[in-house]
Amino acid sequence: MAFYFAQLLTGMANASALFLVASGLSIIFGVTRVVNFSHGSLYMLGAYIAYSSMTVLPGIIGFWASILVAGLAVGLIGMIIEVCVLKPIYKAPELFQLVATFGVILVIQDMALLIWGPEDLFGQRAPGFEGVVEIFGERVPSYDLVLIVLAVVVLIGLWYLFTKTRVGILVRAATQDREMVSALGVNQSVLFSGVFFLGAFLAGIGGAAQLPKGSANLLMDFGILAPIFVVVVTGGMGSIWGAFVAAMLISVLQVYGIRFLPNSTLVLMFIVMAVVLVIRPWGLFGKPEAAGDHGSQGPPPKPFRQLDPSGRIIVAVIIAALTLVPLSGVNFLSVLFADIIIFCLFAASLHYILGVGGLVSFGHAAFYGGGAYVAALFVQYAGTPMELALMLAPLGAGFAALIIGWFCVRLTGVYFAMLTLACAQVLWSIVFQWDEVTGGDDGMLSIWPSAWASEPGVYYYLVLVLGVGGVLVLRAMAHTPFGYALRGTRDSALRTEAIGMNVKLIQWMAFVFAGAMAGLAGGLFVFAKGSVFPTEMEIATSFDALIMVFLGGVQSLTGPIAGASVFTLLQDWLSRFEYWRLLLGLLIIFIAILLPGGLAGAVDQVKALLGRAPKDEAAP
């Protein structure tokens, strides 16, 4: 009994940081409707800044003041991000804000590397709480109790702020209707910046407070992202109590889970979330999303049109040019262009659910990496030939999408996005943790094409046929009744159900189809590289796909192709620099601010300037 109680305390202590960061994310989302992806980075900064103020300025300010300093500093950084990055694009579609905050992650990652270096930094222990206390005969680190108290104090503080103060009432009102609040005389700008300060402050405190239990390191940002999304989705978006209860529930179960099922950490978290969402789709304390709840959507896209003759000629010319690439005799070019085609397919498959279906998936890499691993596993353990493995890759990925999609399509908007991310993290953690089978971090090596396709030039043609074929199938599927029905679910789920269509079934099938196509891209990838690593499934890969779609323009079927091509070339070029993430991050932020229609939109703008505006109602 005493043992379980001690475990309970450990779990609650672990929940502390999770709660602080998740509640900050929740508060920011509530008012500004921005899912701040860089929240994990703010948490990381909290730890680094606390470390510096503890070690660089020892004696001047002590441990406790350092935590507060870290919170305030991160709060200020949050405000700077809000003012510089988000303020200019609040009116843009929500995907822009997501992508911009992803740019912020990259920038902060490299800044942290630049300032603090690649080593893990271990902070000092809390003075007076270095030891353990005995509770019912079990030894519990006394600092754990500090963390539990901190979480409860913050919870009470937030509750008081939101229910008893005028500022809190204004924040809650703004959560529902920020425009109305400003028409009633409240300065929205100040309110938004203030909320960002508060949310970032909480993340900073969270990062700083966990320093004595761990270290400040460069993996903290992505590391905490999936858990806080799970907490927020399980607890209910926008609910402080929900974040608290879910953080406690998940952390405590995890502590017990590790005892009985080691290696099950993320999977267990997922199961808790899945159970909660099946029973309560909006989380423990959440409310259903009202229509139009998630930020600005931008103007509706134009109706699809078949390519006009000149468009067909351009497509034919591009494909013809692609067939010439291996003839150059430069292997490097074949490899590069094979990569581009694979990413085009990956981006186009994401675009099918995101652009056509309006479902923003943050976890599409699960199916891309999933397809890659399916192919690799079959080759490694069953000696499957490449041809068969390339067929099994989309089937396997589609099967994963069938299961994950069943949960995800029950939700919409931000909930859907977060759930897809969390599910992808689970698959990633299985691959990462299941060393014996997948090789874990070391990946799987020597997965080469069949003999006939082993020449890069020959394999390139295989990629060209399957990749371009896949893209064309995706495009054709947008024009079928099913593609129209999917677009219908995005435009108006209400109307779609009212004309006898099953909205969730359509979305689920589209999710599976897109997953399978991403799996095909993954299968092509694995044989192109000869190896596969867990990185193909990680959050950053999902984000890469999102950025490609976003860069190209969400509203156009050609957008993702353009986006994937440009992004791959850009990354290839930027990766020569030491701090390429910093450059890429800044570039993404600038594009989000300056090119609101993506590349396709920019092309339209240029055409309009040249007096060749595409006809009012036809999209390319």
Add this chain to the structure above:
Amino acid sequence: MSFLTVQNLYKSFGGNRAVDDVSFALAKGELLALIGPNGAGKSTCFNMLYGILAPDKGSVCLDGRELIGMKPRDIWRLGVGRTFQITAVYASMSVVENVQMALISHHRKTFSAFTRAARLYRDDAMALLNLIGMKDQADRAANILAYGDLKRLELAVAMAHDPALLLMDEPTAGMAPGERRALMKLTADIVAERGVSVLFTEHDMDVVFENAHRVLVLNRGQLLAEGSVDDVRANPAVQEVYLGGGTTFGGDGDHA
């Protein structure tokens, strides 16, 4: 012979009786208006009829079939069309494609993967657009339509599977007086020509009194009055809770 029979419908939300023992019937080809103060239970009633809400008790029979427990899409397949208070059309599709969608679903071609949607049932859809006088706008994007045209388009979509019953939730909300009359005239013509039954809620008494064959008045979840337009107008109880002194709408035929 009544076509739609609603019997003893009940629905409570957290102790608050939103719909409290409501029964009524609708004959074939009848235009029945459901009116009442805000919060009287009109929307709740409507949503129960269309399978969006499950009643606590009661029955809704369409041509002898029980609708309670069915999903909206299954009720639609039985021949019930619906328009919404806030128009729900596909903004990213053209006008004719909006109608084609309903036809595609009606012919169960939703999951068909080997045809191009834009070609399917285009002629049938054009015929429906012709009916509502929007044939010349067929290839315009739905999101650039004027509000009155959106409402007409919704009517065409709702009529696509040739329904026997049309449920219209505040069909003229947000329209100018002239447009309101035109839309209801169109609806009344279709009803007369095709023998469709219509149940609609409405706040514009000019529209109700001019078009409804019969009027139901709901108040606090209960049926307060039922009868012809004249009966309901003259009913003192209805005047007290809903119509008021009659200063905010016109008299018969007088719309000045």
Add this chain to the structure above:
Amino acid sequence: MLEISNIHTFYGGAHILHGVSLRVEAGEVVSLLGRNGAGKTTTIKSAIGLVRPRDGRITFDGTETTSWASHRICHLGLGYVPEERRIFSDLTVMENLEVGRRPARDDIPAWTTDTLFELFPNLAERRYNLGGHLSGGEQQMLTIARTLMGNPKLILLDEPSEGIAPVIIEKMAEVIAEFKAAGLTVLLSEQNLHFAKLVSDKAYIIESGEMRYEGTIAELEANSEVREKYLAV
């Protein structure tokens, strides 16, 4: 008191208002009539700064407010009651009123929750209920009360009679008459001519983003040609 001169307002790429002008004098109740999509709501939103005119001038109470942020215009004494009511449904009636609260002005008596509950007795009974649990009519009262908490000198009412029961519309007419008696200025947009006639002194008719008619309500009543042409009644 409020003067809009020749404003051009755009939504995205769409040109909605083509040089709209109107004047509201202190103490007047002015109706802005026109069909849906004619530009009534956009005119009102331009006045309160929720959309910014690209061209033209708006002055309120002697101060130019063109392209000011909404909250600053509100501080000057312009109150806005939106068409869709936009109650904070998760907040109680009292909290809704708190959001609208602004300091008293020197020149006019300040509204308090007590005086508002006198005007809207229904709200007093439901002060601790959530906004979302109120009936449509009560929400209409709450949205007006919430704006009054800001002690405005001029109230913009966007389609106050839309979608509410005739008895509540009559109550609205009484409330507007009380505003007028208290010296408040009102600009309301309306489609219901019956209602506009009950409450207003002056009327404007807007059509396709342009002003087509201006006159007293009595003149409009006498002019069946204009009514027929722009309002189809």
